[in-house]
Amino acid sequence: KAGVTQTPRYLIKTRGQQVTLSCSPISGHRSVSWYQQTPGQGLQFLFEYFSETQRNKGNFPGRFSGRQFSNSRSEMNVSTLELGDSALYLCASSSISLAGGRNEQFFGPGTRLTVL
Amino acid sequence: DAKTTQPNSMESNEEEPVHLPCNHSTISGTDYIHWYRQLPSQGPEYVIHGLTSNVNNRMASLAIAEDRKSSTLILHRATLRDAAVYYCILRDSGETSGSRLTFGEGTQLTVNP
Numbered sequence: 001k002a003g004v005t006q007t008p009r010y011l012i013k014t015r016g017q018q019v020t021l022s023c024s025p026i027s028g029h030r031s032v033s034w035y036q037q038t039p040g041q042g043l044q045f046l047f048e049y050f051s052e053t054q055r056n057k058g059n060f061p062g063r064f065s066g067r068q069f070s071n072s073r074s075e076m077n078v079s080t081l082e083l084g085d086s087a088l089y090l091c092a093s094s095s096i097s098l099a100g101g102r103n104e105q106f107f108g109p110g111t112r113l114t115v116l
Numbered sequence: 117d118a119k120t121t122q123p124n125s126m127e128s129n130e131e132e133p134v135h136l137p138c139n140h141s142t143i144s145g146t147d148y149i150h151w152y153r154q155l156p157s158q159g160p161e162y163v164i165h166g167l168t169s170n171v172n173n174r175m176a177s178l179a180i181a182e183d184r185k186s187s188t189l190i191l192h193r194a195t196l197r198d199a200a201v202y203y204c205i206l207r208d209s210g211e212t213s214g215s216r217l218t219f220g221e222g223t224q225l226t227v228n229p
Binding site: 004031033035042043044045048050055056058090092094102103104105106107108109110 | 148150152158159160161162165203207215216217218219220221
């Protein structure tokens with residue numbers, strides 16, 4: 001079974017631009033979560049989508065948004081990029097239904113975003 | 117999510133067992149204990165999880181204290197490939213918790229040849 005894929009793997013943008021990152025979950029997985037990883041803040045949860053609906057949201061400004069399509073693929077968008085948005089963006093998929101706690105998450109390799 | 121406390125770093129020698137501790141004194145009865153690890157330049161990888169009983173899988177063993185206020189991840193024979201940051205995470209099993217993971221700082225494991 002193919003793992004979680006993320007595109008692009010590397011991206012360079014300038015301040016003020018917007019960016020869209022893509023995540024394809026493992027086949028059959030309906031939950032996709034997004035995380036931001038920086039040296040200073042570590043791994044932080046952005047949001048989770050399940051069956052095209054946002055189910056959980058972390059403490060990030062509204063510039064960070066996402067969506068999920070009917071095939072469970074997900075995109076994350078960041079508008080008006082700031083220097084501090086430079087980070088590794090990771091997505092994770094899970095086969096979970098609605099009950100949390102017991103499932104394992106499968107992470108992709110991440111997209112390295114650099115904002116100049 | 118309840119908080120966990122892990123040592124910042126640990127060292128081990130290759131082919132020796134490694135015991136990675138995690139304290140979670142405020143754990144609730146519905147919290148599962150999960151362990152993930154992140155190898156350099158990769159996304160996190162699931163290792164193991166448990167609720168009350170000790171658990172074993174092909175990667176590791178998880179020993180959970182009787183009062184559940186602490187747990188230990190055991191790598192039976194460390195290899196150089198096990199060098200990674202290990203995260204101990206508590207996850208509520210309630211229906212509203214979804215798939216959210218709250219990562220702490222983790223333990224950086226160094227394996228010496």
